[in-house]
Amino acid sequence: MKNTPVDYNITKEVIDSYGLPDFGKATIREVVAIASQLEQATQTEFIHMEMGVPGLKPAQVGVDAEIQALRNGIASVYPNINGSPELKAEASRFIKAFLNVDVDAECCVPVTGSMQGTYASFLTCGQCAAGKDTILFIDPGFPVQKQQIVVMGYKYESFDVYEYRGESVASKVEEYLSKGNIAAIIYSNPNNPAWFCLTENELQAIAAIAGKYDTIIIEDLAYFAMDFRKELGKPFEAPYQSTVAHYTDNYILQISGSKAFSYAGQRIGITAISNKLYHRVYPGLTERYGGGTFGTVYIHRVLYALSSGTNHSAQFALAAMFKAASDGTFDFVSEVQEYGRRAKKLKKIFTDHGFKIVYDHDLDEPIADGFYFTISYPGMSGSELMKELIYYGVSAISLGTTGSNQEGLRACTSFIKEHQYELLNERLYIFNENHPL
Numbered sequence: 001m002k003n004t005p006v007d008y009n010i011t012k013e014v015i016d017s018y019g020l021p022d023f024g025k026a027t028i029r030e031v032v033a034i035a036s037q038l039e040q041a042t043q044t045e046f047i048h049m050e051m052g053v054p055g056l057k058p059a060q061v062g063v064d065a066e067i068q069a070l071r072n073g074i075a076s077v078y079p080n081i082n083g084s085p086e087l088k089a090e091a092s093r094f095i096k097a098f099l100n101v102d103v104d105a106e107c108c109v110p111v112t113g114s115m116q117g118t119y120a121s122f123l124t125c126g127q128c129a130a131g132k133d134t135i136l137f138i139d140p141g142f143p144v145q146k147q148q149i150v151v152m153g154y155k156y157e158s159f160d161v162y163e164y165r166g167e168s169v170a171s172k173v174e175e176y177l178s179k180g181n182i183a184a185i186i187y188s189n190p191n192n193p194a195w196f197c198l199t200e201n202e203l204q205a206i207a208a209i210a211g212k213y214d215t216i217i218i219e220d221l222a223y224f225a226m227d228f229r230k231e232l233g234k235p236f237e238a239p240y241q242s243t244v245a246h247y248t249d250n251y252i253l254q255i256s257g258s259k260a261f262s263y264a265g266q267r268i269g270i271t272a273i274s275n276k277l278y279h280r281v282y283p284g285l286t287e288r289y290g291g292g293t294f295g296t297v298y299i300h301r302v303l304y305a306l307s308s309g310t311n312h313s314a315q316f317a318l319a320a321m322f323k324a325a326s327d328g329t330f331d332f333v334s335e336v337q338e339y340g341r342r343a344k345k346l347k348k349i350f351t352d353h354g355f356k357i358v359y360d361h362d363l364d365e366p367i368a369d370g371f372y373f374t375i376s377y378p379g380m381s382g383s384e385l386m387k388e389l390i391y392y393g394v395s396a397i398s399l400g401t402t403g404s405n406q407e408g409l410r411a412c413t414s415f416i417k418e419h420q421y422e423l424l425n426e427r428l429y430i431f432n433e434n435h436p437l
C-alpha cells in the first residue's frame with residue numbers, strides 16, 4: 001500500500017533502520033523514537049498512544065504544598081526513613097476513606113513511586129523463606145516489573161488471565177502456588193495494559209488460595225479509583241475501590257501519586273503493608289539481617305539501601321493531596337475522568353473502522369473506559385498491526401510485551417488532543433480501505 005497518510009517510503013526506511021527483527025518486541029522508547037523521527041522527517045503529526053504518561057496538569061494542592069515545604073528549607077534535610085509523620089497519617093486516612101481498609105500509619109511507607117515500591121516488595125518477599133524465591137504475575141502486566149525481577153536475579157512465573165476469568169482464576173493460581181516456590185503474587189487493578197478489573201469474587205478467591213499457601217499478595221493500585229463505572233471518589237462512602245485487602249491480611253498495596261494525582265514527575269507513592277505482615281517475623285529475614293520484622297526490614301534495610309528515604313518535598317505534596325481528597329475538598333477522581341471520556345470516543349472510532357477491543361469484559365460487564373484500552377484488527381498479528389499503524393501516524397505498543405497471549409495493541413488515552421479524534425477517524429478510514437475485511 002503506497003497511499004498511506006505518512007509517506008510510505010520514508011516510513012519503511014526509518015523502520016528498517018532500527019533493525020528490529022520482530023517489530024512487536026520494540027520497547028516503548030523505540031516506538032517513541034521511530035514516531036518522533038518520522039514526525040520530523042515527514043512533517044506529519046502522529047497520534048501518540050504508546051506512552052503511559054499522565055496527560056493532565058499536576059494536582060495544584062500538591063504543587064502548592066511542595067513549594068511551601070521547599071520555602072521552609074526542608075531540601076537540606078534528609079527525610080525521615082520511615083516517612084514524614086504527616087504523610088504516614090494521611091496515607092492511613094486516605095486508605096480508610098477510599099478503600100475502607102485499616103492500615104496503621106506506621107505501616108504506610110513513602111517510596112519514590114510504585115516502581116520503587118514493587119522493587120523493594122519483590123526483594124523483601126523473596127527473602128522471607130528458603131525456597132520461596134519466585135514471583136507470580138497475573139498478566140498482562142507492566143513490563144518494567146519483570147525487568148525488576150531480572151535486575152535482582154529473581155525468578156518469575158506468569159499467565160495471561162484472559163482465559164481464566166471468574167471461577168477458574170483461583171484454580172489457575174493454585175496450579176502455581178502448590179509448587180511451593182511462589183513468594184508473592186502481583187497484579188494491577190485496574191489493569192495496565194488491558195483496563196479490566198478483577199471482580200470482588202475473583203479477589204476473594206485469589207486471597208483464599210494465597211492464604212492456603214502463605215503467599216503475599218502485592219496489589220498494584222497505580223490507577224487508583226479509576227474504574228469509572230463506579231463512583232469511587234466520595235471519601236468514607238461506598239462504593240470503594242476493589243481490593244484484596246477486604247479478604248486477606250497478608251497484602252502489600254502500592255498506591256502511586258503518578259496517575260491519580262498526575263504527579264509522576266516527583267516520583268512519589270506509598271507502600272501500605274498490612275498491619276499483620278508489617279509486624280511478622282520471617283526466618284529468612286532474621287538470618288540475613290539479624291532481626292527485624294517484614295516492615296522494619298522493608299524500611300530500614302531495603303529502602304535504606306536503595307535510596308535512604310523518599311524525596312522530602314514530594315512527601316509534603318502527597319500528604320496535602322491525600323488530606324484534601326479525604327476531607328472532600330479535592331475531587332481527584334473527577335479530574336482524571338477525562339481519560340474515560342477520551343477512551344469512549346477513541347474506542348468508537350476504532351471499532352467503527354473494523355477494529356475489535358481485545359479485553360472487553362469483566363465477566364458479563366463491559367470494561368470501563370479509562371487510561372488504556374486494547375485493540376486488534378482481524379487477520380493481523382499484534383506485531384503486524386503495530387508496524388502497519390505507524391504508516392498511518394498512529395503509535396501504540398504490542399500486547400506481546402505485556403505477557404498477554406492475545407494478538408493486539410495497547411492504546412493509551414493520555415496524550416490525545418481534541419483535534420485528533422477527527423484525524424484518527426480519517427486515517428483509520430484509509431487503513432480500513434487498504435485492509436478490507
Ligand SMILES: Cc1ncc(COP(=O)(O)O)c(C=O)c1O
Nearest residue numbers: 113114115142188192222256258
Ligand atoms: C501498573 C503500573 N504500576 C506502576 C507504575 C509506576 O508507577 P510510579 O510512577 O508510581 O512508579 C505504572 C506506571 O505506568 C503502572 O502502569
